[in-house]
Amino acid sequence: xxxxxxxxxxxxxxxxxxxxxxxxxxxxxxxxxxxxxxxxxxxxxxxxxxxxxxxxxxxxxxxxxxxxxxxxxxxxxxxxxxxxxxxxxxxxxxxxxxxxxxxxxxxxxxxxxxxxxxxxxxxxxxxxxxxxxxxxxxxxxxxxxxxxxxxxxxxxxxxxxxxxxxxxxxxxxxxxxxxxxxxxxxxxxxxxxxxxxxxxxxxxxxxxxxxxxxxxxxxxxxxxxxxxxxxxxxxxxxxxxxxxxxxxxxxxxxxxxxxxxxxxxxxxxxxxxxxxxxxxxxxxxxxxxxxxxxxxxxxxxxxxxxxxxxxxxxxxxxxxxxxxxxxxxxxxxxxxxxxxxxxxxxxxxxxxxxxxxxxxxxxxxxxxxx
Ligand code: F6P
Numbered sequence: 001x002x003x004x005x006x007x008x009x010x011x012x013x014x015x016x017x018x019x020x021x022x023x024x025x026x027x028x029x030x031x032x033x034x035x036x037x038x039x040x041x042x043x044x045x046x047x048x049x050x051x052x053x054x055x056x057x058x059x060x061x062x063x064x065x066x067x068x069x070x071x072x073x074x075x076x077x078x079x080x081x082x083x084x085x086x087x088x089x090x091x092x093x094x095x096x097x098x099x100x101x102x103x104x105x106x107x108x109x110x111x112x113x114x115x116x117x118x119x120x121x122x123x124x125x126x127x128x129x130x131x132x133x134x135x136x137x138x139x140x141x142x143x144x145x146x147x148x149x150x151x152x153x154x155x156x157x158x159x160x161x162x163x164x165x166x167x168x169x170x171x172x173x174x175x176x177x178x179x180x181x182x183x184x185x186x187x188x189x190x191x192x193x194x195x196x197x198x199x200x201x202x203x204x205x206x207x208x209x210x211x212x213x214x215x216x217x218x219x220x221x222x223x224x225x226x227x228x229x230x231x232x233x234x235x236x237x238x239x240x241x242x243x244x245x246x247x248x249x250x251x252x253x254x255x256x257x258x259x260x261x262x263x264x265x266x267x268x269x270x271x272x273x274x275x276x277x278x279x280x281x282x283x284x285x286x287x288x289x290x291x292x293x294x295x296x297x298x299x300x301x302x303x304x305x306x307x308x309x310x311x312x313x314x315x316x317x318x319x320x321x322x323x324x325x326x327x328x329x330x331x332x333x334x335x336x337x338x339x340x341x342x343x344x345x346x347x348x349x350x351x352x353x354x355x356x357x358x359x360x361x362x363x364x365x366x367x368x369x370x
Pocket of ligand 1: 018019020081120143144145187188189240292
């Protein structure tokens with residue numbers, strides 16, 4: 001066993017928050033094994049995201065706790081969508097104050113030098129706001145949505161991409177057998193990275209993402225052109241946040257009413273619109289939480305472990321207020337203010353959109369105008 005290296009951080013808490021994804025346990029293992037084995041740090045596991053920090057629901061983490069978890073899906077710590085800076089109805093100074101005070105009390109009572117938060121946009125934003133309240137915080141970017149500003153990729157994305165691609169592959173045979181149009185919905189409420197990449201990987205004939213509101217007539221013409229060319233089936237890949245040009249123009253409350261009347265799921269709305277527009281027999285599938293389950297891909301294990309050990313090095317240096325990140329092929333760190341309050345959406349000039357168009361994919365609008 002190598003000699004223990006010096007470390008500014010003697011004890012830290014670690015939590016996972018927001019939607020879970022494959023790779024979370026690999027990240028926990030990366031942080032904890034490096035922090036414990038290389039730097040001799042004391043580690044406190046915090047249950048269910050920020051809720052555990054508010055309630056003081058914590059337990060020491062020992063090597064046996066973070067051994068053998070590299071390939072396990074989900075998170076051994078549990079997760080929640082607790083937002084300490086928001087109550088159920090939005091910002092309420094009094095309740096927010098109570099929650100933040102409880103967090104500070106737990107942090108001090110445990111004698112923590114730092115809090116490691118593993119999560120998406122919301123989690124790292126909360127981490128940044130706790131840093132503004134005086135806590136030492138280090139963030140790790142995770143989400144299947146791949147929509148965190150400051151990192152080129154998030155772990156969870158590649159695992160969900162593989163799951164989505166396999167599902168699309170499977171839909172080809174049943175769509176062909178029945179000469180149908182099948183619409184599959186992947187996750188991605190505000191950003192369409194998963195639908196775009198899985199659509200290209202799975203050979204989707206139409207790919208619809210929130211960043212490009214679609215025109216159902218353009219989709220109809222594309223599907224009819226395929227049918228007239230002898231293609232007896234089509235696969236339409238949509239992000240859960242996909243919307244039509246008509247929906248985009250609606251006020252938020254009108255859009256909500258429209259979705260209550262026409263079904264909350266993009267896939268079922270779009271399938272009905274396609275069938276109405278073209279008369280083609282159309283079916284819908286929502287892949288849902290399958291995309292967030294199961295063991296992490298090799299790529300996600302490597303990224304999660306690398307980000308985890310990099311976070312341990314930041315802890316040792318006392319380099320707080322940072323989020324570890326992937327930049328090209330390098331692991332770097334950025335100020336926690338970088339992802340705060342932002343979502344990384346697909347730029348309209350992103351090469352993957354042109355790649356899709358180049359292989360004949362309809363992106364919901366006349367691509368000569370894209
Ligand atoms: O943030 C990842 C994500 O899976 C999104 O793609 C999806 O819209 C959301 O979480 C679902 O949230 P919840 O797990 O709270 O239902």
